[in-house]
Amino acid sequence: MADSVSIAAIPLLREKALAIRAHAEPYAKGIHVSNPSIALLAGYQVRVCDALVTLITDLDTTDEEELSADLRRLFHCILRLAKLSRFFVQGESPVLQSDILVPWDDVVKKVHPDAALIIRTQSAYEFEARVEIREVFEKSLPLQLSLRDIFRGFPRYFLVFNIPAIEAWNVLHQTLLAHEIGHFIYKCQRLDDIAFAILAKHLPDIKRLFDDAFVKGLAGVASHTYEQFQEWVSGIVASRFKELMSDIFALQIVGPCIVTALRDFGLPGYSLDFTSDDGTMFLYYPSFRTRFLALLKRVDVFFQSDGSGGNGNVMTQWCEDLKQWQAALLASGPPPTSPFSTVDNIVEECVDAASEKLEGSTCRWAYDRQIFQHEVLPLYNRIVEKIPPNELRCGEHQTAPASWQSILNAAWLSYSYNSAWALDVLRFPETRQTDSDPTVRHHALLEFNEFIARSLEMAIVHRQFLNQKSTMDGVFD
Amino acid sequence: MSEFERSDILELANIASAVNKTLRQYERAHTLSNHRHILARGRNLIGYILAGSLRSEPEVVERLLPEGADVYESVRAYRYAKEVWTRGQDSPLDDAQFFTTLHAYAACLDQIESRKPFDEWSPAQVRDLSGFTHFLRELERLLSGKLNSRHAASLIQESA
Numbered sequence: 118m119a120d121s122v123s124i125a126a127i128p129l130l131r132e133k134a135l136a137i138r139a140h141a142e143p144y145a146k147g148i149h150v151s152n153p154s155i156a157l158l159a160g161y162q163v164r165v166c167d168a169l170v171t172l173i174t175d176l177d178t179t180d181e182e183e184l185s186a187d188l189r190r191l192f193h194c195i196l197r198l199a200k201l202s203r204f205f206v207q208g209e210s211p212v213l214q215s216d217i218l219v220p221w222d223d224v225v226k227k228v229h230p231d232a233a234l235i236i237r238t239q240s241a242y243e244f245e246a247r248v249e250i251r252e253v254f255e256k257s258l259p260l261q262l263s264l265r266d267i268f269r270g271f272p273r274y275f276l277v278f279n280i281p282a283i284e285a286w287n288v289l290h291q292t293l294l295a296h297e298i299g300h301f302i303y304k305c306q307r308l309d310d311i312a313f314a315i316l317a318k319h320l321p322d323i324k325r326l327f328d329d330a331f332v333k334g335l336a337g338v339a340s341h342t343y344e345q346f347q348e349w350v351s352g353i354v355a356s357r358f359k360e361l362m363s364d365i366f367a368l369q370i371v372g373p374c375i376v377t378a379l380r381d382f383g384l385p386g387y388s389l390d391f392t393s394d395d396g397t398m399f400l401y402y403p404s405f406r407t408r409f410l411a412l413l414k415r416v417d418v419f420f421q422s423d424g425s426g427g428n429g430n431v432m433t434q435w436c437e438d439l440k441q442w443q444a445a446l447l448a449s450g451p452p453p454t455s456p457f458s459t460v461d462n463i464v465e466e467c468v469d470a471a472s473e474k475l476e477g478s479t480c481r482w483a484y485d486r487q488i489f490q491h492e493v494l495p496l497y498n499r500i501v502e503k504i505p506p507n508e509l510r511c512g513e514h515q516t517a518p519a520s521w522q523s524i525l526n527a528a529w530l531s532y533s534y535n536s537a538w539a540l541d542v543l544r545f546p547e548t549r550q551t552d553s554d555p556t557v558r559h560h561a562l563l564e565f566n567e568f569i570a571r572s573l574e575m576a577i578v579h580r581q582f583l584n585q586k587s588t589m590d591g592v593f594d
Numbered sequence: 595m596s597e598f599e600r601s602d603i604l605e606l607a608n609i610a611s612a613v614n615k616t617l618r619q620y621e622r623a624h625t626l627s628n629h630r631h632i633l634a635r636g637r638n639l640i641g642y643i644l645a646g647s648l649r650s651e652p653e654v655v656e657r658l659l660p661e662g663a664d665v666y667e668s669v670r671a672y673r674y675a676k677e678v679w680t681r682g683q684d685s686p687l688d689d690a691q692f693f694t695t696l697h698a699y700a701a702c703l704d705q706i707e708s709r710k711p712f713d714e715w716s717p718a719q720v721r722d723l724s725g726f727t728h729f730l731r732e733l734e735r736l737l738s739g740k741l742n743s744r745h746a747a748s749l750i751q752e753s754a
Contacts, residue, residue: 259611259637260632351648356666
């Protein structure tokens with residue numbers, strides 16, 4: 118028979134599970150919830166809690182050791198559930214809902230039809246693919262629970278993306294959501310299999326690195342076992358590989374504007390090359406130089422056709438500036454330093470192998486380069502003439518909604534090359550801070566954002582109308 | 595320790611516990627019902643460890659982990675398993691012996707799955723089964739300890 122301390126812990130755990138359930142229940146019933154995804158998520162939280170309460174009630178108390186182990190794991194499981202409950206506290210972290218976010222949800226569904234997405238704001242100044250909810254639930258719950266029953270009707274993937282609250286209004290910066298969707302694509306494509314194979318190939322190099330570091334007595338490394346070192350290096354490689362592939366997928370989702378968006382967002386706060394002062398960024402993220410070079414190496418395909426416009430137009434200039442920037446980044450790179458050059462080489466090999474694996478595969482979520490070449494310049498011209506870039510003429514009296522990616526590209530193009538905002542995000546090795554009054558620039562950006570957001574909204578609603586019309590057999594004709 | 599790492603450790607601890615309970619039940623009753631899912635997770639656990647070693651045949655890992663594995667999660671599983679494996683040994687054993695033992699553990703799961711009568715198990719296979727339950731219990735202990743110490747560290751950090 119178990120001792121009294123373990124027995125006494127059982128009702129406490131049950132109470133905690135019931136408290137989490139009570140917290141989730143109003144959201145599950147749709148009280149104070151504007152986003153149906155939150156209600157759906159809360160409904161499953163309630164189901165999970167119910168199952169846990171049953172499990173706790175039925176705990177076998179005959180074996181002390183077993184009971185105490187069960188209680189320990191259930192305690193940590195409930196801790197994880199309590200953390201998930203924070204998703205329902207909307208006051209702290211509002212969930213964004215707007216027509217202009219619809220395309221992101223569409224892309225996620227094109228990656229996997231049984232996927233749902235919540236976009237939240239957070240105080241931290243970073244974009245992140247925070248969690249895949251179902252995976253978190255499944256990892257935390259005891260295997261005795263029937264997950265199949267609990268998650269009946271729940272999406273196969275339920276993604277939560279966080280974006281900085283301070284940038285939530287900024288449609289241009291929402292471009293970076295493409296990178297977060299890239300993480301989801303990485304997962305669905307099972308690219309970790311490539312990392313396993315290439316890490317295995319480089320085990321002798323990793324061992325050499327360890328021995329070298331051990332001999333030199335490098336702080337922090339000498340106290341590690343080789344297994345810990347191997348785990349550390351594998352973690353760095355896997356993380357950097359995932360980041361680079363997510364960038365590459367982002368380029369395929371939104372086109373060349375991802376380069377500009379990444380630069381505009383990243384470089385004011387970070388230098389091109391991380392140092393150890395950048396903490397985890399230094400270890401787990403490729404440097405911005407590496408990220409830009411990976412993108413610039415692949416951006417060409419969008420510009421190859423003559424459809425992008427004649428010589429001397431802004432599209433040609435954009436393409437040339439990107440090439441010049443690529444050359445400048447290559448020429449100004451710091452000399453490689455061991456041991457990170459070894460890690461970088463392994464990561465590069467992973468990226469090349471993944472690119473080769475994915476070459477030629479059809480991606481329903483990708484932005485068609487011909488649409489880019491056909492739409493971006495006319496949309497840019499509309500912006501210059503202060504006409505909303507929401508549609509394009511396709512006949513004498515007919516218009517068609519522009520694709521959302523083309524609007525984003527035209528907007529970034531205008532933002533980058535319009536001297537009124539003087540950002541010059543493309544033409545200088547480092548973002549140049551101008552002497553112009555930052556407040557004036559901020560107001561100009563707010564106004565520009567409003568203009569682009571409404572244009573995007575119009576294009577999206579127009580497209581939705583056409584899609585519905587096509588399914589209604591001429592009712593609207 | 596990141597939130598993701600905690601989830602991974604909790605998942606491994608949950609698998610180790612459930613598989614251990616199921617195997618002990620089998621040792622006692624020589625029969626099982628509704629066990630398919632738990633045994634599959636047991637195979638997953640061995641798959642994580644083998645994949646995380648970075649030295650295993652991809653085909654073997656693929657069989658144990660048909661849905662694929664996450665690099666970081668697997669290399670961590672390998673380290674924890676190796677820690678348990680080397681803990682009780684008088685002299686250090688190499689990975690080859692470790693892998694042979696893991697394969698023997700996976701074979702135990704296959705035998706139960708295929709409903710091979712227990713009295714047809716060889717003495718070596720019975721020993722493997724017993725070794726497997728011991729390994730799982732120790733692994734779960736180690737992982738629970740890690741979760742507890744990380745939780746305590748978070749509490750100290752939050753109250754500092």
